[in-house]
Amino acid sequence: MSTRFGSLGNLMKKQDLILNAVCLLFATGFVVMALSNVRWAGNFFSIDSLFFTLVSLLLAGIFMVIPLLWAHENGVLKNLFAAEGDDVPAEPVPVHFAGTTKLFLAILGLLLVLTVVEVLLAYIQVPLVLMLTILVGLSLIKAALILAYFMHLRYERMSLVYTLIPMLVICICLLFIFFPDGFRQLGLRVYR
Amino acid sequence: MSTHAHAAEPLVADDWSGGTFPYHIGHRKLGMWLFIVSDALTFSALLIGYSYVRVSSDAWPAPFAFYPSIIFSTVMTLCLLASSFTMVMAVSASARRDRRRARRWIGATMLGGLTFLALHIYEWLHLINDYGLKPFSLPAEWLARWPQASPLFGATFFAITGLHMFHVLTGVIYLGYIALRIRRKTHEDVEISGLYWHFVDLVWMFVFPMIYLLSVDFHPPGH
Numbered sequence: 196m197s198t199r200f201g202s203l204g205n206l207m208k209k210q211d212l213i214l215n216a217v218c219l220l221f222a223t224g225f226v227v228m229a230l231s232n233v234r235w236a237g238n239f240f241s242i243d244s245l246f247f248t249l250v251s252l253l254l255a256g257i258f259m260v261i262p263l264l265w266a267h268e269n270g271v272l273k274n275l276f277a278a279e280g281d282d283v284p285a286e287p288v289p290v291h292f293a294g295t296t297k298l299f300l301a302i303l304g305l306l307l308v309l310t311v312v313e314v315l316l317a318y319i320q321v322p323l324v325l326m327l328t329i330l331v332g333l334s335l336i337k338a339a340l341i342l343a344y345f346m347h348l349r350y351e352r353m354s355l356v357y358t359l360i361p362m363l364v365i366c367i368c369l370l371f372i373f374f375p376d377g378f379r380q381l382g383l384r385v386y387r
Numbered sequence: 388m389s390t391h392a393h394a395a396e397p398l399v400a401d402d403w404s405g406g407t408f409p410y411h412i413g414h415r416k417l418g419m420w421l422f423i424v425s426d427a428l429t430f431s432a433l434l435i436g437y438s439y440v441r442v443s444s445d446a447w448p449a450p451f452a453f454y455p456s457i458i459f460s461t462v463m464t465l466c467l468l469a470s471s472f473t474m475v476m477a478v479s480a481s482a483r484r485d486r487r488r489a490r491r492w493i494g495a496t497m498l499g500g501l502t503f504l505a506l507h508i509y510e511w512l513h514l515i516n517d518y519g520l521k522p523f524s525l526p527a528e529w530l531a532r533w534p535q536a537s538p539l540f541g542a543t544f545f546a547i548t549g550l551h552m553f554h555v556l557t558g559v560i561y562l563g564y565i566a567l568r569i570r571r572k573t574h575e576d577v578e579i580s581g582l583y584w585h586f587v588d589l590v591w592m593f594v595f596p597m598i599y600l601l602s603v604d605f606h607p608p609g610h
Contacts, residue, residue: 292482292574299479303472310468313596314461317603318453330596337592345475345585347578354402355410355420363424370435380443 215262222262225255242375253368293350302344309333419579423586426554430590433550434597437543444537448529450518451599452607456510460599463506464591467555470499471588474562474581481577486569489577493566496584500559507552511545520544532608544598551594554587 229251236244266272313333316326343349348356402409410417441447451457477492519526522541530536558580565572565580 292479292578294475294479296476296479299472299475303468306468307465310461310464310595313600314457317457317600320603320605323601327601330600334593334596338589341471341585341589341592345471345588346582352411355412355417358410359420359424363427366428367431367435370431373435373439374442377439377443381445384445 211265215265218258218261222255222258225251225258229255242378246375291350293347294344298344302340306337306340309337413575416575416579416582419582423582426586427590430547430550430593433547434593437547437597440537440539440543444539446533446536447602448525448533448536448540449602449604450529450540451602452604457599457603459506459510460595463503463510464595466499466503466506467588467591470496470503471585473499474584478574478578478581481569481574484574490566490569493562493569493577493580497559497562497566500555500562500584504552504555504559507548507555511548514544522546547594547598551587551590554590558584558587 229248232244232247232251233239236247238244263272313330316329321329348359412420451460473492473495477489477496480486480488480492514520518528520529520541522545524538525533525536525540561580561583565576569577
């Protein structure tokens with residue numbers, strides 16, 4: 196009986212190896228595509244070129260998920276984002292609270308500082324596109340702070356984070372598909 | 388033998404075979420999280436719709452002078468941030484089973500939310516009555532300053548801030564209900580209402596820069 200399971204284990208190891216190799220091959224291929232686009236696209240900062248780069252890198256990332264999960268499962272890769280006590284077995288009533296008043300005050304202070312920086316940018320009159328970039332970046336940091344500490348997500352199981360966040364991010368990124376059309380409409384005006 | 392079979396199948400997680408909380412949270416809290424994700428998509432769609440209209444327009448009005456408009460909306464932002472902090476303190480008190488304090492902190496949170504609402508409604512009335520801003524047309528004064536500006540400024544402004552205001556109002560009512568009946572509510576109930584309130588705060592962290600800070604009037608007529 197044990198030899199049978201042993202050979203099954205061997206087979207699974209082989210399967211893992213082949214699967215990981217294929218995934219890594221695809222991921223490398225997509226990274227090469229993205230890099231070759233940077234090299235030969237001509238004008239890199241065009242909608243088409245940026246979209247192509249984004250899609251290539253996204254596909255490379257998706258193909259990297261399986262090798263990374265495999266590495267994590269086999270202990271090669273430690274989960275950097277997991278909170279302490281992530282492997283605590285489930286209790287009958289899952290109520291737990293973490294964080295001190297000091298921590299929450301620090302987070303509030305950080306959020307206030309970031310808000311003041313944003314308002315200051317409006318005061319010193321930064322050009323619009325630069326302003327948009329900085330504002331969105333700072334807002335994402337603020338959102339991450341609120342999610343992680345105020346909404347307690349940092350202390351929840353990683354499975355919850357994996358369920359909620361990537362789906363949200365991918366759906367929002369899919370909405371960006373409308374922007375090329377927005378710029379096209381601007382170019383279609385006759386009375387300019 | 389069963390242990391052997393288990394070792395050979397590492398992909399079958401026992402968390403998911405029933406009888407436990409796979410996410411380590413209750414089903415109602417998970418429900419609130421799923422609602423928050425879907426609501427976040429609603430707001431993203433609105434904000435991206437606004438961005439779409441703005442990039443495809445020849446010009447966009449920038450009517451908010453740094454003083455008083457931006458300072459005013461900054462104060463509104465501070466109200467929401469402070470109320471988010473008091474909500475965390477309410478959840479923290481409730482985790483210690485200190486229900487009196489939890490109720491007080493929730494009361495402070497509602498006060499922050501109501502201040503936000505009052506300031507926001509004042510601002511709306513100022514824009515509607517003093518400037519004559521309408522959802523599908525700009526005031527003549529603005530059209531003179533920004534020729535060919537899109538008439539949809541009002542539509543995007545009222546839709547996005549209006550939906551957010553509705554969320555704040557709902558949140559205040561929800562928190563009031565929790566505070567009134569806090570003796571019969573569990574810690575999880577308080578925590579779930581906190582999640583909703585923080586989400587309302589989180590949405591404003593995107594609405595405030597996108598709507599207000601990107602439409603700052605650098606040369607207001609009076610100066």
